[in-house]
Amino acid sequence: MTASSEQRLEEALRDVAFTVTASPGAYREVRSRWRRKERRRRLIVAALATAVVLATNGIALWALNDASPDQHIIFTDPTHAR
Amino acid sequence: MAAVSDDRPDTVEALAARDADREAALAALFHRHHLELVRLATLLGAESDAEDVVADAFCELHRGWKRLRSEQAALPYLRAVIVNRVRMRVRHLQVVRKHVEWVREDVASAESQAMVRDDQRALVAALRDLPERQREALVLRYWLGLKEAEIAEAMGISAGAVKAHTARGMAKLGKTLEGQDDG
Numbered sequence: 001m002t003a004s005s006e007q008r009l010e011e012a013l014r015d016v017a018f019t020v021t022a023s024p025g026a027y028r029e030v031r032s033r034w035r036r037k038e039r040r041r042r043l044i045v046a047a048l049a050t051a052v053v054l055a056t057n058g059i060a061l062w063a064l065n066d067a068s069p070d071q072h073i074i075f076t077d078p079t080h081a082r
Numbered sequence: 083m084a085a086v087s088d089d090r091p092d093t094v095e096a097l098a099a100r101d102a103d104r105e106a107a108l109a110a111l112f113h114r115h116h117l118e119l120v121r122l123a124t125l126l127g128a129e130s131d132a133e134d135v136v137a138d139a140f141c142e143l144h145r146g147w148k149r150l151r152s153e154q155a156a157l158p159y160l161r162a163v164i165v166n167r168v169r170m171r172v173r174h175l176q177v178v179r180k181h182v183e184w185v186r187e188d189v190a191s192a193e194s195q196a197m198v199r200d201d202q203r204a205l206v207a208a209l210r211d212l213p214e215r216q217r218e219a220l221v222l223r224y225w226l227g228l229k230e231a232e233i234a235e236a237m238g239i240s241a242g243a244v245k246a247h248t249a250r251g252m253a254k255l256g257k258t259l260e261g262q263d264d265g
Binding site for chain 2 (some may be wrong): 017
């Protein structure tokens, strides 16, 4: 491939590229798209965090509810264990 | 442009300031490079989806902003995302075109195509018929004027492979150019 061929390719690409234009409101459109995606991402993270907290609370309440009132599952003193 | 890494503690004010910095940096990047990136996507074969591909790349950059190693890595990152997205789109279209009768889209509108000479149009058409890696290497080198290492980063391959793809692509295009010279 000669230098002139490379030059011809460069010129062809440049001329074709210059026929391509972008829409005038592109920035506003893209910015609203990335903001929407970010909001959705944060909403999903918040929903997941809430679900985890609710699930752990539920499991803890269930465990406490099922335990015998005489059995101290949180503060067990090993010296009094039989 | 804002610093990509930020050591401030995660207070509400710091997070808001970080978001504002990121938006400002992305806005500056967008206004400087958007048109060039749309043209890159078009030349790579994104056709009418070029703006959409570039918009997706900016959204991905927005999401991964904190993971960038430096501000200077933003543009190469965008190029790499665009190359990947266009490659996926072209592959998808190849499958679609096997099943549906397809009328090929021109790179730009008919009106703007009139500004391009016939031999140039034929050359770009021949470029688009090349295997994707060869086309990508040639567009990145001869339109964006990137160095081999930058092309390798954008394409996710080694510099040696870039050299091989460029040489093979140019050899094939050489035949088109010879045909034009003979005709």
